[in-house]
Amino acid sequence: MRKPFIAANWKMHKTVEDAVKFVEEVQHRLPSEDVLTCGIAAHFLALYPMVQKTKGINLGVIAQNSYGEFSGPYTGEVSPRALAAAGVQYVMCGHIERRTLFHEDNTMVAKKVAAVLQCGMTPIICTDETMVQQEFNGEVHYVFAQLMDVLSEVSFDQVKNIIISYEPSWAVGVGQHANPTLAEEGCRLIRRSIADTYSYEVADKIRILYGGSVNPENIQLIMSKRDIDGVLIGRASLDADNFLTMVDRVAELYAPQKPTAKQPAKK
Template identity: 65%
Template sequence: MRKPFIAANWKMHKNIAESVDFVNQIKDKLPDPAKVEVGIAPQAFALYSMVQAARNSGLKIIAQNAAAEYNGPFTGEISLRGLHDLGTNYAMLGHIERRRLFGENNTAVHKKVKAALQMGVTPIICTDETMVQKEVNGEIHYVFQQLMSVLHGVSLDQIRNVVISYEPSWAVGVGQHANVALAEEGCRTIRRTIADNYTYEIADKIRILYGGSVNPDNIKDLMAKPDIDGVLIGRASLDVDNFLKMVNYLDDGKANQQVGK
């Protein structure tokens, strides 16, 4: 069974003191890390303090971005080697805002994913709903064009060590209720895309998150879907009470059912 993964993307919110205070308020109220994985992506300058504050709590600290190069003359970039040494567990790569606002393309994201895998930092690969038709064993399947471009050259062994986040443009940052049926359809199509290009066994083990207007009111419905293994939460994760409601979304079954998948 795939372990549920509830992750917060704080974007450009919270300073160091606010970030640490948030961790201190939640770290003793998180679900059993053996049943549900919880992570937070703060601003880069808060990563070290967050890692220290989260020690022994099970809370994972996530980088919002990283460079493809490990070191060198790249002013303002964030080194994956530095993130690994810091104890950062994951790095979000290819977020829709990075693409829209900073011009990141599939080639750039692909390089970052490969670098993260080589450094031992788990990439959370963000992908949108852009699909193309492809013939697979005589059948026409829809595949996620952006995702497969980013995964080009990622081996069977490497693909096992990625997390994928489905971020449809119709839902990211709009503050509206997520369409649960469309969210599940997108995650299911991603899983089939992985199966078509790798194996069904691998596709069944990869965690696929949904990102887009997730909140305490819809998280249970989203997490009840068979192909949604977690969520990437934006603005709703900034409030302690709301975040705790979401990470403890289910004490009545699914968290227990998914242990070890």
């Protein structure tokens, strides 16, 4: 069974002081790692202080971006090697805002994924709903062309160490509404694309997150879907109590069920 992953994406919100305070507020209130995994994607300045605060607790630190080279004359960029040395565990690659605002293409994202893997971190590869039709063994399948282009240089062994986040453009942004049925269909098709390219065994192990207008009201319905293994939460994750509410609601779905008391035998 794939372990759920609940990730907050703070984007460019919060100061370093705010980030540390948030960790202090949630650190003793998180569920066991046996139930689910939690993580927070913060801006670069907050990452190292957060790593120091999250040691020994179920809260991974996620970088929102990194460069595709380990070092060199790339003013303003951050090396994945430096992130790994700082204790960062995950790196988001190809978020829809990076693609639309900073014009990152599949080639650039693929280099970032390869560099993150080489540094021993887990890439969270973001993809949208771009699909093409391809034929496999006489059947027409919908393939996520953007994602498969990014994964073109990822080996069979490496692909087991990635996380995918499905971010449909129709569900990203303030005022949008998540559609759990469409979210599930997108995640299902992603898993099928992975199975067609690698194997069904690999596809069954990869965690696929859904990112787009997730909040306390819809998170349980979204997470009840078969192929959705976690969520990437934006604005709704900025408040500590709000974040914990969403984590707790997912934990309710996945916590081991307590055995019911046996009924006395009828006489």
